[in-house]
Amino acid sequence: MPKPVFVLLxxxxxxxxxxxxxIAALSSAGYSAVAPALPSSGSATKDWSQDVEVIRNTVGDLVKEQDIVVVMHSFSGMTGGTALEGFDKASCAANGLKGGVIRxxxxxxxxxxxxxQHSAPGTRDNMIPEMRTNLEDGIITVRPEDAKDMFYQDMDDDAxxxxxxxxxxxxxxxFWSTTTYAAWRYIPTTYILCTKDKPTTVAAAQYLIASAKASGPHKIDAVLEVEAGHSPFLSQVEWTAETLIKEAARESEA
Known part of the structure; x- marks a missing residue:
């Protein structure tokens, strides 16, 4: 069987x-990965529609011939989850495509x-103090001195x-945009919970998992815990690569 391609958001x-x-670790193991640039990061887009368009175009091109595993980090769980309508394996097959999103x-x-919706339009509701908001310029920034606590808790200061x-x-x-689809209801889903992340983030993630499972039909069939901060693909690269490869081969249990 051909190996799936990883799309990293x-x-x-x-x-x-x-x-x-x-990507280098996956390549060493014989796997390809694509990491598109999402426009809402780096510019004051009016919403996340450009992100959704990029994700749909990237995945849409690949599923014509290949199976895909979509990997979402942090914020992109919202855009990725809402962008993948029609890309599950069954829908792709019904449209004559050879591939599909398998996990x-x-x-x-x-x-x-x-x-x-993360925050009500025009507000900074549900945003933590480290998120420095500038409503006039339409951007939110994170200061370098706050980066470790926000993203890289288990990494040394130089890194x-x-x-x-x-x-x-x-x-x-x-952050004011609204999801229109929940891909995890239709595509087998793994959640990686990083226990060295901010305690509030860990608690929020546990709440989201439990709420999703209780909300109705879903295909969440694996919840994994790792002693890592918010970005294990930087602090535990080999573990992350091995885990992604293993999860790509998992048969859905949901």
Whole structure:
């Protein structure tokens, strides 16, 4: 059987370069990965529609011939979850496509239902103090000195300082957008919970998982815990690569 391709969706304030080490590890194991740039990170987009378009175009091109595993980190759980309508394996087959999305992997990402909105339009509701908001410019920034506590809790200060150089402004409007689809209801789903993340983030992730499972039909068939901070694809690269490969081969139990 051909190996699936991994589509890696970065979180807020980040760029595709955050996946470079993981892409190299996957390549060493014989797997291909694609990491598209999501427009809401780095510009003041009015909403997340451009992110959804990029994700749909990326996945849509690949599923014509190949099976796909979509990996979402943090914020991109919302855009990825809402962008994948019609890309489950059965729907792709019905449309004459050879491939399809065979699994979703959420890495401490927003596992949310249809109609979810992070913040009410025009407000900074549900935003933590480290999220520096500028309503006039339409962006939210994270200061370098806050990067470790936000994203890289289990990494040394020198590594964090280098990573912080690549952080970019995030669109305010993206946090006001609303999900229209919940791909985890239709595609087998793995959730990776990072126990060294901010305690509030861990608690929120556990709540989202429990709420999703209780909300109705779903295909969440694996919840994995790792002693890592918010970004295990940077702090535990080999573990993350091995886990993704293993989960890509998992038969759905939901």
């Amino acid at each position: 970065h979180g807020a304030w980040h760029s595709p370069s955050c996946w470079n080490k993981l 979703l992997v959420y890495i401490v990402a927003f596992l949310v239902p249809e109609g979810f 964090v300082a280098e990573l912080a150089k690549d952080l970019r402004p995030q669109s305010f409007g993206a």
